[in-house]
Amino acid sequence: MTTSLRIGxxxxxxxxxxxDHVMLGGERVPHSxxxxxxxxxxxxxxxxxxxxxxxxxxxxxxxxxxxxDPRWRGTDSRTFLRxxxxxxxxxxxxxxxxxxxxxxxxxxxxxxxxxxxxxxxxDLGLDAARVNVKATTTEGLxxxxxxEGLACQAIxxxxxxxxxxxx
Ligand code: MG
Numbered sequence: 001m002t003t004s005l006r007i008g009x010x011x012x013x014x015x016x017x018x019x020d021h022v023m024l025g026g027e028r029v030p031h032s033x034x035x036x037x038x039x040x041x042x043x044x045x046x047x048x049x050x051x052x053x054x055x056x057x058x059x060x061x062x063x064x065x066x067x068x069d070p071r072w073r074g075t076d077s078r079t080f081l082r083x084x085x086x087x088x089x090x091x092x093x094x095x096x097x098x099x100x101x102x103x104x105x106x107x108x109x110x111x112x113x114x115x116x117x118x119x120x121x122x123d124l125g126l127d128a129a130r131v132n133v134k135a136t137t138t139e140g141l142x143x144x145x146x147x148e149g150l151a152c153q154a155i156x157x158x159x160x161x162x163x164x165x166x167x
Contacts, residue, residue: 001161001162006056006157007157007158008158009156010052010053010153010156011153012043012152018033019035025044026078026115027116027119029109031106039076044120047154048098049077052095053087058087058088088158093158093159094159094160095124095157097132098156099134100153101134101153101154102135102152103135103153105144109135
């Protein structure tokens, strides 16, 4: 029996457009704008999906859920996260922990953070204590500072405990 650890990182950006909320970590966060997206535009979940796919060597979110596919229009991004979990499970991978940073001037996320951790943990079969969500601004600099959009970076560790060597 061997345990192999793999690490992955993900990054996502969405532009703001007209609207009254953004979806972040599966939570509906009231905001003066929405995000331009094919799906629900949840940058936090998209970055985590990409980190997980990267850790498992399975490409990226665009390969699995192309925005040219009408099936994914307006999709709840938790569907993506749960699908990615299954892809990893099929290959014997278990998520060890997730750490993510949402980068935005606004909205403020503090009061939603715990609910986001619970959502992500639930979709990944992971205790919420293994999911960390951080938030930062860019101190007014750049497109995020000008409140033209928001971004997220995520990093994950996954492990595979089998008698078979990881590909
Ligand atoms: Mg995205």
